[in-house]
Amino acid sequence: MNHYTLWHALVGGILIGLASLLATLLSGKIPGISGVFGRLLVAATPDKTWRAVFLLGLIGGSALSFTLWQSAALFRPVRPFVVMAIAGLLVGFGTRLGGGCTSGHGVCGVGMGAKDSIAATLIFMVTAMVTVFIYNRVAL
Amino acid sequence: MRSGKLVLFFVAGGLFGTGLAVSGMTDPARVIGFLDVFGEWDPALLFVMVGAVGVYG
Numbered sequence: 001m002n003h004y005t006l007w008h009a010l011v012g013g014i015l016i017g018l019a020s021l022l023a024t025l026l027s028g029k030i031p032g033i034s035g036v037f038g039r040l041l042v043a044a045t046p047d048k049t050w051r052a053v054f055l056l057g058l059i060g061g062s063a064l065s066f067t068l069w070q071s072a073a074l075f076r077p078v079r080p081f082v083v084m085a086i087a088g089l090l091v092g093f094g095t096r097l098g099g100g101c102t103s104g105h106g107v108c109g110v111g112m113g114a115k116d117s118i119a120a121t122l123i124f125m126v127t128a129m130v131t132v133f134i135y136n137r138v139a140l
Numbered sequence: 141m142r143s144g145k146l147v148l149f150f151v152a153g154g155l156f157g158t159g160l161a162v163s164g165m166t167d168p169a170r171v172i173g174f175l176d177v178f179g180e181w182d183p184a185l186l187f188v189m190v191g192a193v194g195v196y197g
Contacts, residue, residue, distance in 0.1 A: 009184040012163020013191025019156035057153020065161030072161040076169035111196030
């Protein structure tokens with residue numbers, strides 16, 4: 001399991017799909033990570049407990065995988081930390097504005113065949129590809 | 141909320157985190173590799189999406 005292959009990508013994706021399905025059945029909501037986390041930071045959110053527990057599980061599952069599989073522990077920042085911090089802010093702002101992220105729109109919404117989610121996913125993927133093109137090859 | 145249900149939420153989160161880590165999506169270079177379509181394109185993120193959408197849908 002130490003040598004990364006596209007099977008890891010596919011199996012990891014299946015696990016993410018199962019996790020999303022389980023969290024949907026339990027919460028009755030679309031469990032996009034940006035929304036689950038974002039609403040945890042809003043004082044008026046009534047159902048904070050499951051959100052916190054779900055995210056703790058997410059961090060725990062990743063941490064356990066990092067210790068078990070060498071390929072999972074690979075972390076190559078490739079951008080200066082200040083750039084990643086700005087990018088994180090933009091992702092947070094954009095996902096709230098767009099009502100979802102890679103998991104909420106990309107996995108759950110696309111999985112359900114929701115047209116707005118398919119549109120959102122295509123738009124943020126293409127925007128991100130253009131951004132990477134400009135960052136890597138044009139501007140910086 | 142019942143504690144049994146919270147345990148299941150923890151399990152769901154654990155599965156999600158395991159999926160992210162095993163799929164390599166906790167590595168920024170792999171995500172950027174998928175987005176860098178004019179460079180050495182890395183299809184891994186597409187495989188993750190196919191697996192996840194296939195199960196969820």
